[in-house]
Amino acid sequence: MRDLSSFTLAGYDKGRGKLVQALWFAVMNLVFTAWWCPPRLRVALLRAFGATVGERVLIRHRVRVLWPWKLTVGDHTWIGEGAWLLNLEPVTLGRHVCVSQEALLCTGSHDHRAADxxxxxxxxxxxxxxxxxxxxxxxxxxxxxxxxxxxxxxxLHQDLPELTLHTADGARRPVKEPS
Incomplete structure (x- = not known):
């Protein structure tokens, strides 16, 4: 039987203290996600909070990042409007990656077999x-x-091999390398 009252944060490290967490939430919600915030400022804010961000990265408005210090973004990567990087653990985006509108990258889950x-x-x-x-x-x-x-x-709940398309119905097909 599940006993949610016994849940703890045991073994989970947020990576920064409560003051930095609170400051990031204020900045994210008041500036970072706003439509009027320039993409270059978004990159600068992520870097200021510990993210590793490459050159010529485009981050659109309404993007949410839980913990910037657990984020690595390669050169020429795009993150579209409303994307959510729920990175309780590290998220690494390579070079020339596109994360489209309202995509969710979620590093967190629960052990459904454990009572706690x-x-x-x-x-x-x-x-x-x-x-x-x-x-x-x-x-x-x-x-x-x-x-x-x-x-x-x-x-997607498991690894996806290179040059493979994973569709909403779970099918996988090969794709050609971009020219």
Whole structure:
């Protein structure tokens, strides 16, 4: 029987103290997600809070990042409007990656077999040239291979090999490397 009253944060490290967490939430909600915040300022804010962000990265408005200090973004990567990087654990986006509108990358989960519903988190890696399409979801522990595509509305819960398309119906097909 599940006993949620016994849930604790045991084994989970947020990576920064409460003051930095609170400051990030204030900045994220008041400035970072706003439509009027220039993309260059978003990159600067992420870097100021400990993210590793490459050159010529485009981050659109309404993007949410739980913990910037657990985020690495490669050169020439785009993150679309409303994307949510729920990174309780590290999220690594390679070079020339596209994370489209309202995509969710979620490194957090729970052990449904444990009565205390303890965390069962794992990092996410999206390799160079991959595309996470609109409203796609990538779950904890998954690696999206080089030039792979997680199709619109698809849910990915395991590794996706390079040059593979994963569709919303769970089908997988080869894709050609971009020319």
């Amino acid at each position: 519903f303890r965390y069962r988190n794992a990092p996410i890696t999206v390799e160079d040239g991959a595309w996470i399409a609109a409203r796609a979801t990538v779950l904890a522990g998954a690696t999206v291979g080089r030039h792979a595509v997680v199709g619109a509305g698809a849910v």
